[in-house]
Amino acid sequence: MKNIKNKNIVILGPTSSGKTGMAVKLAYDFDGEIISADSRQVYRGMDIGTGKDLKEYSFEILKNNKKQPVKISYHLIDVVNPTEVFDLASFVKSAKSAIKDISDQGKQPIIAGGTGLYTQALVDDYKLSEIKPDESLRAELEDLDASGVYARLESINSEFAQNLNDSEKNNKRRLIRYVEIESDKINGNVWQKNVDRRKDFLLIGISCPQAVLNERIGQRLLARIEKEGMIEEVKRLHERDGISWQRLQSFGLEYKYVSLYLQSELDYDKMLVDLAQAIRKFSKRQMTWYRRWEKQGALIHWVENYEEAKNIIVEYLENKKS
DSSP states (O other): OOOOOOEEEEEEEEEOOOOHHHHHHHHTTTTTTEEOOSTTTTTTTTOOOTOOOGGEEEEEEETTTTEEEEEEEEESSOBBBTOOHHHHHHHHHHHHHHHHHHHHTTTTTEEEOOOHHHHHHTTOOOOOGGGGHHHHHHHHTSSSSSHHHHHHHHHHOOHHHSSSOHHTTOHHHHHHHHHHHHHHHHHTTTOOOOGGGGGGEEEEEEOOHHHHHHHHHHHHHHHHHHTSOOHHHHHHHHHHHOOOOOOHHHHHHHHHHHHHHHSSSSHHHHHHHHHHHHHHHHHHHHHEEEEEHHHOHHHHEEEEEEEHHHHHHHHHHHHOOO
């Protein structure tokens, strides 16, 4: 199916809901390419902990009684090293460029990921760069460490602050920029949004009971730790790639808790229990973000399976032809 200009599909949902699998199937059925909207999948070498599931992008189909390989193209995965900065503004700029490249090829852009802030910033077209630097505020914040700047941001907009990823929460420069932007909103300005641009995006949310998610989270965590080599991945990032423990812990969740285990600050069993609990809390925060976005006017079509999503997309694209 040919791509219709300015019609983009977004697959969102909490961790372990099956976003990658659904996005890959849709990319095959609608001749699309996938753009990751995950704040950690941009980093090279961080594969298991971020759930890149790259094997899912390659599969075989039976055609004319012969097996034929299929490879779905993806974007914004493995684009920077873990030592480099890749923030919200970097994502929006890169995602827009990827959407244009995919559309120019006549293919269907499919954005998939669980970082609600990144997805909303892209869909609502946040104009972050239009807020000018506040030199007096920067001077005031300069004497604070990252945790101090984060506390300041949380006092201004706690919901926004709590939905930052752990890397952003520990990046002082980035936090100062967010304090500038949020302070500007208090002064009567807002991040400029182009909510009319939402019509260019179809938002599909994967609905899954929290109890089911919790079970999947536990099963997936055990698989990553005991079968896929999550601990070895973190050890390699530190020992071979030279990523500091502090930097690894800043990425949160798997990288934080496995790093603490490797430094003997947590024993194995406590690492598993605490990490599973942290991931489950994270999945709830993801849903909180999406519900908040809906209250702001975003239309998210919640589905329970692939066929429901496919039918909504077919209708959406057909309506846009007329």
